[in-house]
Amino acid sequence: MSKIIPNLEIPIDQDLEEKLQWMMPEHGPYRILRQSVDARRSHSPHFVYTVEIAEKGETLNLPTFEFEKIKTPSEKPLIVGTGPAGLFAALRFVERGVPCVLFERGSDSAQRIKGINQYWRYGKLDPRNNVCFGEGGAGLYSDGKLITRIKSDHIPYVMNRLVQFGAPAEIQWLSNPHVGSDRIRRVIPKMREFLKANGCEIHFNTQITEVLFEGKQVTGVRTEHGTEFKSPHVILATGHSAEDMIQHLRDSGVHLDGKSFAMGLRVEHSQSEINKIQYRQFSEHPKLGAANYKLAHHDNNTGVGVYSFCMCPGGYVLSSGTEADGIVCNGMSNYNRNSPFANAAIVVSIDHTKNFGADIWGGMKMRRDLETRAYNSVLEAGGTRELPAQNLMDFLKGPSKSGPRALRAGSSPSGAINVRLDELLPANMRDRIRQGFENFQRSMKGFITEEAQVYGVESRTSCPVRITRDSETLQSISHPGLYPAGEGAGYAGGITSAACDGVRIADKITELLK
Template identity: 40%
Template sequence: MIRVGGIRADLDTDFSDLVSLCERKLKISRDRLLSVKLGKKSVDARRKNDVHFLISLDIEAKGEDRLLKTLKNASKHEPLSYHAPLVGHKPYRPVIAGFGPAGMFAALVLAMAGAEPIILERGCDVDTRCQKVEEFQRGDRLDPECNVQFGEGGAGTFSDGKLTTGIKDNRIGWVFERLVEFGAPEEILYLAKPHIGTDKLRGAVKALRERVISLGGEIRFNAKFCGFDAENGSLSAVSYMQDGEIHTIETGSLILAAGHSARDVFELLYNENIALSQKSFSVGVRAEHLRTDIDRAMYGDFAGHPALKAADYKLAVHLPNGRTLYTFCMCPGGYVVAASSEEGRLAVNGMSCFARDAENSNSALLVNVDPADYGSDHPLAGMYFQRDLEEKAFIAGGRNFNAPATVLRDFMEGRVSEKLGRVSPSYRPGICFAAPEEYLPDFVCSSLKLGIKEMGKKIKGFDDDDTLLTGIESRSSSPVRINRGEDMQSLSLRGLFPCGEGAGYAGGIVSAAVDGMKCAEAVCRRMEEN
């Protein structure tokens, strides 16, 4: 197979007939072609008067060696493959705490290996979880154990389902293939910026769960990891609470994929003398613009073309104060969602459905926070710093989980907003006008003011006066790292495998899934050794 890249395709191109496209663009006769499929597809909007697609084609053909010599941008292409390990010796059933992206793919690999994993998820199954989240967004009480952060699918279930990643690993293609097998759109296999959408991701999560169960895995919902036992420096048992009772599972391996919001787990580990360290994270707000404004800024006169989905963007500016302001988790045609997981503390996040057709587009505007800002060398100081900001945001919002918000014009001019501009808030249950200075550190607020103006120079209208800023975005990553060695095990306890975003080793759905797979492989090796 060969891959030919850098092929220009107009927005009106018919991608249902790739053979004809290959004949027309590459001048390869139909009788030479054995198969053609899209390898990559991206939008080139660098010139607003000439928006088009750039594609790569994966081709099987007669005489490929000759084509490699004659075609521009052609190279040998071998699809990456992944083979799950097999466990021949099963001294115990491994346990996974957390069923987000890391825990799900760790469970899938262990189940395929024949290890019959037991998965503990503190929250509910995804259907019950969706109901609880909807009730909270309507103004009902928060369930601290089942919300946007906790429950089947993890925090990623209530997101855009973005699958972009900066890591390089042959497991990535396998992750994508499994997601498609479980119901994700096939286009994620070739889009340069793939996303599933929270609506389709929920179905994929359930299908993955059923596969794990069919292979001998067991998933226990409303089962909160609450402790462990050790003998001679090695894990011997795991405890969890369910329906008010504590249960114990004898095991030699625990994959701890509890997520970046499992603050009680961090405190438990600290009290048990598990090696932890401080980690940088970021805080800020969600910026909402009208989707049509962003589409027009990114696509010019091509905005609204039926072949183009809602426009996305990614921005970063380095500021004179030494900080960086950057966009994160951009949700075209999406919503700002209530992401709180603790009483008296408020957090927001962003989410899009697959269609990305909501009125607003939003993204996090984040400023880096480093351990030097924490004011303490305690391993959990970043977590306490994060908590303090969320408590201030809860108070600024009116102490009822309404989110503090401001219109950009008022923020820049140093006053509390009294009315909205053209952008209506998507956050539920509602907003309360408040100045970001009420809940964000001064260095974050000054960085926002400096950086948003700079971003407006890169995307026309990004700094529009009517832009709505809603806070607080504080859960972009974990402020704690659970230290582990090259064998993926805790430096303090053999058999404990810190995993995913919560442990400080991933930064999104894909990297978390890959980290889960790596931990599962390491567990298989440990089981064979015992």
């Protein structure tokens, strides 16, 4: 019979298998359930494992994730959006024997990256194929970070299936799992071909412009080409940037609520400096790789939180807008995390009720205004496609009498141009971020440095509007048959949580179809 060994500490110069051999000389097969790095200053960095190990002659009972298939329904469920929520809903359907139809306003991943590259290099925005729209969605395609705070029985299934389609096996046990922007591009096409071969009909370059209702009951969707698809089950997984769909739902009387969110900047350091801060004299050890960090500060007087988000070790700062007259920044890392830079969003929590009251659209308007101002600031500085950026010391203290500090070479493929981000941001947001940086410096000595710079604006952490649904049926509380899913609906905060949400909804619909 196997047993679980938790919190097994292994120094960075020792080997897990040797440790297990010393502990259980006659052990059978084992598997890693969790692996993390403990780099706290009270001791030398070491790995911490949770391991399941079998007795000699026994085997491990590994999960297989096999599902009962149901009788094929007469009307296929419809899924709008090929981000993690939409893709995993479709995957769960076909594995249960349920054919479905998947719609994506953008192109497949091969064509999508061409549009993204045109934007990064020349500033030519393709409104259908960018870092937010196109096959794979926003986070799944731009980076592949799988860190999540949720507790869900579906997480092992999601990780297992990603590995099945080509993701590295260690995402199933690492505490900070990451596929990488380069590898996720190979995972998604394999997933797509599996879906197509098993009963999923996929329509690229097909924007859904209307959800159809009879009274308040969903009856299907209408595409931009005027084609109608009928079904009493529509999963809406359009992501955090599909404002046009949210406006359509508002006009159709679907119940919406304003939602708290966060906005701010993205800070970039030298990765080697972050390694030194986190790993100290062990910073060059080959087993440790690129260090990451997670920071948070809560102001007890205002109740406002400032925190790091989407930290990208060995990564790049990306221009990620979806409108021609707006600028948004985001971050990504490739699998090997071998860029010389580290970046992370530093964002301020924005409480919807305190800031906007009954105005459901207050957050959307604030987001759009800030992105437009960022774009105009680049034009005013003499730029065209660059990201607005500022030396961190200038952001904190303002430029010296001799003028602003020069920007150093950074990681953004779009380039950067010197802009007064300390004047661009609303004063209360700027002050909270400054306060956060000062607090972060106390826990990470060297975080504030002239070698760091900030980019604007980090405004798409989540959608400021929620498409409200019933907690049990997962359907819209006002329009039965409409299943808001993932980040854009306000029910997820990253790739893994969005994928799990898509799986939950697919299971709910499948039970109804049975």
